[in-house]
Amino acid sequence: MKRRRFLQATASAPALILGGCKAQTITGSIVGGAQRSGHILRQGGPLPTPSRTEKTDVLILGAGIAGLAAARQLNAGKHSNFLVLDLEGQPGGNSQGGSNEVAAYPWGAHYVPLPGPDCREVREFFGEIGLIKGHDAAGRPIYDELSLCADPQERIFIHGQWEEGIVPNVGLTDAELAQFQSFNAEMDHWRTAKGSDGLPAFTLPADRSSRDPDLLALDLQTMGDWMTTKGWTCEPLRWLVDYSCRDDFGGTVDQVSAWAGIHYFASRHSDTANADRETMLTWPEGNAWLVKKLAEHTTDRIRTHTLVLRTTTEGRQVHVDALDVRTGETTRITAKAVVCALPRFIAQRVIGGLQHLPGPLTYSPWIVANLTLDELPPSPGALPAWDSVVYRGPSLGYVNSSHQSLHPVPRRTVITQYDTLCDAPPAKSREWMLTQTHEQWCERVFRSLAAPHPNLRQHTQRLDIWLWGHGMIRPEPGFITGTTRAAMQNYQPPVFFAHSDMSGLSLFEEAYTRGVHAASDLTQWLT
Amino acid sequence: MSDDDSSPTPFANARPWLLLLSVFAIATCGLVYELIAGTLASYLLGDSVTQFSTIIGVYLFAMGVGSYLSRYITGDLISFFIRVEFLIALVGGCSAAFLFLMFGYAASFRIPLYTVVVLIGCLVGMEIPLLLRILEGRFAFKDLVSNVFSFDYIGALLASLLFPLVLVPRLGLVRSAFVFGLINAGVGMLALVMLKHHLKTSGRGLWITGCATSALLVLGIIKADVVTEWGEYAAFPDPVIYAESTPYQRIVLTRRRDDLRLYLNGNLQFSSRDEYRYHEALVHLGLSRLPEARRVLILGGGDGLAAREVLRYPRIESITLVDLDPAMTQLFTTQEMLRQQNASALLSPKVRVENQDAFTWLDTPRGPFDYVIIDFPDPSNFSLGKLYSTTFYQRLAKAMSPNAALVVQSTSPYVARRSFWCVDATLRSCGFQTQPYHALVPSFGEWGFILAARQSMNEEPALPEGLRFVTAEVIRQLLHFPPDMARVDTEINRLNNQALVRYFDEDWAAYLH
């Protein structure tokens, strides 16, 4: 026993001396390896030729939320002879999760706000899976409280300590307070306002919002410019709105449109029996919980590790060439119809005969880090919440996967830190991302959380990084109302499209609703 | 042998006062250990007169055994005497620390207690006879006997004065024992110096033993705090007799005379003086009105006191007790004195203990139970607040039979009025009809409970024999709420608003400041 200790000590001594003050390295890796297979498509050059053929009724390309929603919808009808193809090792796309011996945690999407009445399809789904358990006398949905974010939901690190909530309203001057009040009043107004066509000004799904030209005009300027015209220039308010835009769209107030920015604050119309409007639905593994529910009855028809190379339409048939990235074998699958639930920038490459889009698609790069901690290091102020945000911090903060746990003393936990690269043009950022080493990512994560947790490195037992090069579509000015997005809505049977890119807002509700509609359009067309 | 012969009178070169000082020190130490053991026993086991006199009786008897045995010791008397001194230093010096630590772990605390007392008694009993034999020839026999015994008695007098006036208040039991152990070691080493020419060995081994023992005791004096968690003497109104940190909480027991108190994380859980009021109120208001009840679930309540009350009904077939902390249920299952409190309820064949978090335990289908007793700590933090939430009660309802009832300890309706009525509102929102009531528990104050059932319950209670507080008449009074505790409108406590924890915080803060 002692001897072994001594040996260990002497063995590490040279390392200590040689390493000088260099901190010990953290175990972990850069995951999301499917990126590499995606490069096969981008490299150009000849694609592998199929060595086998297969037949099915319907093919769904992509097992993200949209693809899985389509599959679930088809499964409920009579066209249950389908296959879902996805290049990743598990379904879920941007809503995947992971787990280790400590906790389950998200790798991407991690919450859904309570859906309002316009989100009919989503609400119906939530009812079917028991997330909505019933309705009260006033007809308001009653949610399963285990899935409602446990209180306290958010905290913000400001002036050296944590405060409850996410609004940086500590020590505001009267003038700043007045700006907050006027901003909130404006958002309250938009939340209930109707456009000239009688439709809600801002709602989800976004395309159910009013088409009132005065409202759509807001899409032509940036959120930042619009706020300036309104006189909302004080730093704390700018920060809050900027944070929200980066959190939802991966773009700053100066990169996303005012329509999108307002939509974030004004589209939640939920009327819930047992929670207030700001409450989120969340789970330890994030939206991967919803993925599991979505895929519940279709797992046997989901084929992972399968890269879609190209599709060709031949009369009333579609041939899809797909590469099994593990065996290297390519199969030609022939189907009567296809749901393309791929991100649009990929669809443009693989779907044969697709027209060029009139304008560019801008995707924000995201970096997600999962840190396995021996404990969440205590820091001054409010107690741990689900979401912890550092005021004016470089990243978007972290969520704690054991927050929803009922166990009284979780010590070890996994926290998930979100970061989006907005400073450089996305293409540049993507290049830069690939040059960074694991240790450099660790350093970046620790630095961004150093204010509340200076000793985070010492508490970190493992740190894994997922790089989302094309994390989410960015609603830049003009994109929501412009011709590029309009062109994405037009599709011709036998290929149907469903993806959140088509909404310009990368959100669960958008992806789900599009998946359901593609499936019902397809069903109608087939019969 | 030759050494012995060349110097036929040991202590020849020692000054007589040093000798007498040694006798005096030995005597003081001997009595101090006896007093320490007696006091400790009455601290830990209560009932001081009996404890004291049995300890003293056993100790004196062991001393007799020791002096009798001393006749069989021949040969190198001096090194034997020195060894005895070191041994007393070790056993006596560490006795208090050892007994404190054993209290939590020994199934019956009396076994280590009396073992230590007998051991010290025997050793101390040998000291004087050995000394007399060593000194034979140095003094005239009559002087010797008279000197030794007078100093023995003076030492005893000093000890009996020193003990209550200086040692216990200034040093505490644990540290006092270490200090006196050091004195015994000192006597041993003094003998080693003075009698080095009469030793039949080099004395090196004895020196090492002496130094090691002294070092250990000095360490003990410095670290005595760790053993008794010194701070806890200050933090609690009564002497701390047991303290343990488990992964879930800090368990502390205090005792003053017959008042035994349990604290979890510094919060009083019960006082043995009036806990019957609390537990009778908790259990009987509901259970006495459920003639069909057979299966009972207790959540929390690892002290077994609620189980004790449930076992008063012979018709109860099984009790499932779910308490998070195995250390708690273990302590109240095995520790003799605590078992007395709960009448060995946790050893009853009807009782099954599950050490799990109640929320997670209810995740798997359980029951059905006919009566559920919820005795969780007050909702003072978010993890406890979850155990008072709609989700928790809904989960629990699934484990209850159609005619079942549940009762929740719901903090003080007087101090934390909104908290109390928040629990009530939460239960009613889950489809229960409730009957709130309250009882005066002097060590707690005015305390509240809520009885809840899906169906209306029998009106007439059928109470078991032997209750000291609850009667049919008392029940009627307990159901009545005077205006200063009457119902107030509150929010419903949910996982996603933790309304109760927020009320509780504010209510108690307002009361305490």
Ligand SMILES: Cc1cc2nc3c(=O)[nH]c(=O)nc-3n(C[C@H](O)[C@H](O)[C@H](O)COP(=O)(O)OP(=O)(O)OC[C@H]3O[C@@H](n4cnc5c(N)ncnc54)[C@H](O)[C@@H]3O)c2cc1C
């Ligand atoms: C870091 C991050 C955090 C997010 N957080 C949230 C959140 O909290 N709440 C929220 O509502 N939304 C969030 N989002 C948005 C998220 O994108 C949507 O919620 C939703 O998951 C989008 O689903 P989708 O089906 O439209 O797209 P995707 O998830 O992009 O699905 C496309 C699928 O196609 C597969 N695929 C791609 N190319 C190929 C190919 N050639 N062959 C086969 N398969 C292929 C992909 O592997 C993927 O599974 C987040 C996104 C990111 C990146």
